[in-house]
Amino acid sequence: MNLPLTPIRFKDRAAKLYGNKVGVICGKDRFTYRQFAQRCNRFGNALRSLGLKAGARVAFLSFNCHRLLEAYYGVLQAGGILLPLNVRLRPHELSGILCDAEAQFLFYDPEFGETVQSELSKAAQFPLPLTASSGETSYETLVAEADDKYELDLGIDENTVAELFYTSGTTGNNKGVMLTHRNLYLHAVHSMWSLRTFDTGINLHTIPLFHVNGWGAPHCITAAGGVHVMVRRFDPAEVLRLIEQERITHFCLVPTMAIALMLAQETARRDLRSVKEIHLGGAASNPTLIKNMEKVFTGAFVHAGYGLTETSPCITTSLLKDTLANVSEEERLSLLSMPGLEMLGTEIRIVDVDGKDVKPDGKQVGEVIVRSDVVMEGYWKRPQETSEAIREAWFYTGDMAVVNAENYIQIVDRKKDLIISGGENIPSLEIELALYRHPDVLECAVIPVPDEKWGEAPCALIVTRSGKPIDLEQLQLFCRENLAGYKVPRVFHFRESLPKSGTGKILKRELREPFWAGHERRVH
Numbered sequence: 001m002n003l004p005l006t007p008i009r010f011k012d013r014a015a016k017l018y019g020n021k022v023g024v025i026c027g028k029d030r031f032t033y034r035q036f037a038q039r040c041n042r043f044g045n046a047l048r049s050l051g052l053k054a055g056a057r058v059a060f061l062s063f064n065c066h067r068l069l070e071a072y073y074g075v076l077q078a079g080g081i082l083l084p085l086n087v088r089l090r091p092h093e094l095s096g097i098l099c100d101a102e103a104q105f106l107f108y109d110p111e112f113g114e115t116v117q118s119e120l121s122k123a124a125q126f127p128l129p130l131t132a133s134s135g136e137t138s139y140e141t142l143v144a145e146a147d148d149k150y151e152l153d154l155g156i157d158e159n160t161v162a163e164l165f166y167t168s169g170t171t172g173n174n175k176g177v178m179l180t181h182r183n184l185y186l187h188a189v190h191s192m193w194s195l196r197t198f199d200t201g202i203n204l205h206t207i208p209l210f211h212v213n214g215w216g217a218p219h220c221i222t223a224a225g226g227v228h229v230m231v232r233r234f235d236p237a238e239v240l241r242l243i244e245q246e247r248i249t250h251f252c253l254v255p256t257m258a259i260a261l262m263l264a265q266e267t268a269r270r271d272l273r274s275v276k277e278i279h280l281g282g283a284a285s286n287p288t289l290i291k292n293m294e295k296v297f298t299g300a301f302v303h304a305g306y307g308l309t310e311t312s313p314c315i316t317t318s319l320l321k322d323t324l325a326n327v328s329e330e331e332r333l334s335l336l337s338m339p340g341l342e343m344l345g346t347e348i349r350i351v352d353v354d355g356k357d358v359k360p361d362g363k364q365v366g367e368v369i370v371r372s373d374v375v376m377e378g379y380w381k382r383p384q385e386t387s388e389a390i391r392e393a394w395f396y397t398g399d400m401a402v403v404n405a406e407n408y409i410q411i412v413d414r415k416k417d418l419i420i421s422g423g424e425n426i427p428s429l430e431i432e433l434a435l436y437r438h439p440d441v442l443e444c445a446v447i448p449v450p451d452e453k454w455g456e457a458p459c460a461l462i463v464t465r466s467g468k469p470i471d472l473e474q475l476q477l478f479c480r481e482n483l484a485g486y487k488v489p490r491v492f493h494f495r496e497s498l499p500k501s502g503t504g505k506i507l508k509r510e511l512r513e514p515f516w517a518g519h520e521r522r523v524h
């Protein structure tokens, strides 16, 4: 017997087995799994009655909240594709995505009302606020008025697209990553085992739900019948307050978030003893970070993992094998800080330019390639890019890594020059293209430099036409008009020329080195 592998089944199971348990906590709102499921069903039914076409894209421009979590199920039940948008993008970027995806509906946080009215309303057929104070139609009025019944449609094709996430690829273009019902179902099942998700888990959504399926957390937690606790946006004081108040057991962080938590004044004052497990990912961790986190969250298991939007996202996690229980303290911290071991359902190889496996000596560098149930269907409307990325059933990640004799992998570089600042990908080319729009910019290169707060920040090296530096305030303003705030270079340097290779390519590695002297950069 084959039932469709769809995450909708997780929600139905949670409603059946944990109907009376509070499953979702969002600010003052608390919903049992029965109430949560009813809201998902109502939303799905409302979308159908509004004429949602099969496979239509339903966009959400929202901070973390229970409504976006409901959409993870409601949109799929209606036969649509969920398209969560990065709230940090500039209006022209959002409009570009909405147009590329040809979104039918756009549900938005009232905070974005003005942007939607002035710049996005034409990009989606039906823009609707999540809540509204007057009687106008909103997500909430739709949910209030619709029927709350749903029965699993056995005709769902598990290989159809369920979610679409735009990733700023290394080319600087926004590419839509298509994840199927099957991808999401199996990702959750595999992750539950590796990340040890149980019904006793009280999970804090520290990662934005618009980012790679909230790292897969929504489906894992629902599948296990654990508790979802929402954080609207990452704020160290609020995170620490919620850990204490809700007795949080599990959460995920990018390393820069971890640093911010450790630096926050409230850390010493809050009772953090409920925390059992912290998962670090999105960018390279290091042994010192694990050690410091273990000190702050006494008794918690702190470990790293690795993944990409294209892999739903988690494909590795750094568990300590039982056969390594007696390694030295230094080795233990080192292993836990690595992306670690391939997860169940995923095969990883590190290959050289000829496609041969590198030696498992922790030294020889190769590209990470992946074969797994969690690899995307492809890039939205980009068959060429899809066939370049997935070749002979292997997905080429573009990440460079080493592997040790125990099969723990460590990412050492990215094939291209992507900058990761506060866990967000910042493609250097996108910034360079924006800078090139400035009339006095003759040549430029954008590279990552160390940044205390964000881990890395973009630095622009510029050769001007006039030969004189551009006024800094004016240049920053120019960048802010053309780029999302977090992509604006933190540092600008003016040079007479930039070093180039024999083929005329700017040698970024050479530019980067002096900035990293005396700093440890795992990814370089």
Ligand code: AMP
Residues within 6 Å of the ligand: 167, 212, 280, 281, 282, 283, 284, 285, 304, 305, 306, 307, 308, 309, 310, 313, 338, 339, 397, 398, 399, 411, 414, 425, 523
């Ligand atoms: P995204 O698709 O936005 O999740 O970005 C995926 C990229 O983040 C990967 O291709 C890696 O370059 C990087 N990344 C994620 N996790 C790690 C990690 N544990 N160590 C190093 N890089 C990572």
